[in-house]
Amino acid sequence: MDAHALNGRYAAGWRRNPHSLRSRIRILIVIVLAVALMVLAGAILRFVYVTEQAAWRGRQSEAAANAATTVAAFMSRVEDSLGVAALMVTHAPRNASGVLQSLLARNPALVEIVHLSRDGTIFTSAAVGNDVLTNLFTIPQSQWFIRASQGDHYRSGVEVSPTDDLYMVVAAPDGMSGVVAARVDMRVLLQVVNNIRFGASGRAYVIDSDGRVVAHTAPNMVAKQVSLSGSPEFAAIRSAPDHVWYGTYANLDGATVVGASAAIRGTSWIVVTELPSNEAFRTTYTALLALSGGLLVFGVLLSLALTKALDLQILQPLEDLRIGAQRVGAGDLSYRVRVQRRDEIGLLAATLNDMVTQLKDRDLQLARRADQLAAEVTERTRVQEALHRANEELEARVAERTAELSRLNAQLQMEMAERQQAMQAIEVSLREKEVLLKEIHHRVKNNLQVLSSLLSLQAGSETDGAVLLALEDSQNRVRSMAMIHEKIYRSESLAAIDFGEYVRDLAGHLFDAYDAVARSIFLRMNVDRVSLSIETAVPCGLLLNELLSNCFKHAFPHGQGGQISIDLHRSTVDDNAVLTVTDNGAGLPDDFDISSCSTLGLRLVRILVDQIDGRLELLKRTTGTSFRIQFPVPVGPDAQANVSPAIAEQPADTARALSPEAASPWIGAGRSTAPLWRTEERPET
């Protein structure tokens, strides 16, 4: 519930609000009063009850004792009559009947008296009304006769006749050897008991030692042989000394009573007196009613008075304060609470009024501060708007630049795509050209082979030795060129060939051509793996051809054997390669000058060395000749020299085996039956 709603409800009626302080204090007052008054009432009632109980206990015990005395007196009167009867009939047997009659007349409780012999024969008898004892034929077997014969004073239980008459048989020895017995009308005892009165409705009755009712104000209680046996109060009575007991219980009629008991002297009987508990507690009940009523009225009045005082002293001023606070809360700062007191509430009111005054001042200060704040807020708003605008411009520029970059990027991607297409086209074109180049090299090789075959044919038909030699030289030169082209189109790269491998093939071919094995000329090769471009490889090939041909033709004259060494090394310090061809043959004349020699072979060697920017040296030796050519090798992907393991000196036929048969089909063909026009299968591109 919010404060406003609470206020509204208070304004609607604070006196009726069950949650109000007023209600709670009122309930507290009522509870405290109720408890205090109840405790007080309880104490008073307890006092009244105890006092009354003590009084009744005394009175009732006295009544029980009196009743017991009365009943005992009755019984002793009966016993006395019996004794008198015995005395008189034994001393005056002749007038026994008259004596007994007069006894019956004097004691109304006795209705029959008999005097019997020791064997049960009746001497004399007298009765009022019917004879009962006289007409029994079981006297000798009866308890009363047997017990009296033995000298006891016998008293039977209360007997009920078919007509609900109540009687008792008493018997006693007659002092001689007979028995005197009498029938006692219990109505007389009932009358005796009925006359016992105490309080307004207190009654007494007699029970025997078994709890059976012997005499009662209600005769049918006796006739019905009602018994207390089995009830807790009877157990208590029986176990109490002298059967003197006092207690509250439900009696035979079912009513709650306060009872007291006492033994009847001379008998085994007990007298019980009973007083209805509402009578026994009458004073207590009256006190309870009076106290309840009085305290109720007193409590109500006190509670009302306390509530009124509470209203006037506390709650009404509090309500005024609340109204004041509500008015102030609603904004009325001119309102002042009108409580003129010096106590806590007065102080509270004064404080509230002070607070309102201060609030008013504070209100003014707040108004001023609010104006300042409003101005500040306006300024800040303006600055904020300017910042906002600048920000928007910046964002527009960024967007523009971003768009431009996107466009450039798209353009770039388009160009890249175009370039890629161009690259692919170049790639295709390159591949086509490679194929074409391989084809060209193949054709050139074939053509050179045809040319070689033609020179071979021509040599076959020539008889002049010099011409024959020239043709063979030319044929070897053409072969050496054709081998270059073959190596090129068989190689992976069309730009360069493995020159080492070429040297082995060429040397093999020349050893065949000059029948070196038969002449006991051996070849020793120590060749690195050196890649050479076609521009360098062709002159180098021709150059080697010339040097080796020169060796075979001139170094070993007159069937002389020997060794030719070929060394090809790549320099480890620069991009040069060194080719050395050495023989241990006849050697050159000492005055031989390589630069002035005019033979075709050496002229060709010089020209070819120049062509490859190389340098030719003739190394001086004691035996044989050694030519050393140093030439530059451009650095390429394959240019790095891989030095093959050195090949030991070997005979020329072994060296020939180094050339694979498939790699040089023309070697055999050139000397046998291979057709001139035969061309190699074109290698797969």
Next chain:
Amino acid sequence: MLWHVRAACLHLCCLVTMFACAPSTPTGPVTASEITLYDWAGDIPEEVVRAFTEEFGVHIHCVTYESQEEAIESMRAGVAYDVVVMESRFIPLLVAEGLLAPIKGENVPNFKNISPGFRDLAYDPGNRYSVPYTWGVTGLIVRTDLTLPPVQHWADLWDKRHAGRIGIWMGQRREVIAIALKSLGYSGNSENPAELSAALDRLLALKPSMVVLEDIDPEDASAALASEQVTVAMGYASDFSAAKEKGLSVEFVYPEEGALLWGDVFVIPARNHDKLTAEAFVNYLLRPEVAAQIVNLRRWATANEAARAHISSEVLSDPTVYPPIDWMRSAELILPLSAAGQRLYDRVWRDFVAGD
């Protein structure tokens, strides 16, 4: 007792006019749906039992015995019964053995109908355990046409002229000894050793003249008399009636020394099914009209004084059922014995049976 059981069969056909009686309101609550009655065969009539069942809704399960000894042994064995008909002389024995439950007088208000002569007797002081039911006399039945000397005393049995014609029920040992005591002028319940010694001599003297009725096995005394094997026999009123019905010239003699009385009572065993219902049944049997109905049917005298008004005049005037009071003054109820007395009686009986 065996005797009057047999006689009862003869009386079954003797239906006497029933007195109209207004049904009494039930007294006392019943808390069981069935109780057990343990009784002589043919004692309490079926009509009586059925009427109780109709009124109270309680079924009576009837169990019969042949002798008191059998009944006592059954109770000792722990068999539960609710109401037992018992001969009064056994009550102290049963009480001492704890076999009986005390009867609450409050639950049996019809006890007031019992005659003063049967209240508070020696066998049950204050009637705490028993309610008197029937009674009768053991006397002598005499064939008047065959007997020469008149029989008026117990002592007449020792008259030699009756030798070999005197019927004695050896099963009734207390009665047999009592006859001898009475013939000598002593109490039939005497525990005096000298008197008992004299009685033994009397019995031994009688022995040659006796016909032991169990040996000839008649249905009852009347049958023995009819066969003319005996001319004088111990007997009950019912035997006398039976003999008369047989057309015999007989007389029922109350010996002048005093006839012998017997009494039957109702008891409730300690081991029972429902004591409250048992008490309600006993109370019902004590109603004057119910007690009279039994008397009219069975011809046993009742201890119920209030029933007299409902008993047929024919039964009331029958001196063998209800003898005049003067005849009864000398009669004696057979009472229980003390332990010492019992031992004496046992010795007398042993010597009597063994002697000659």
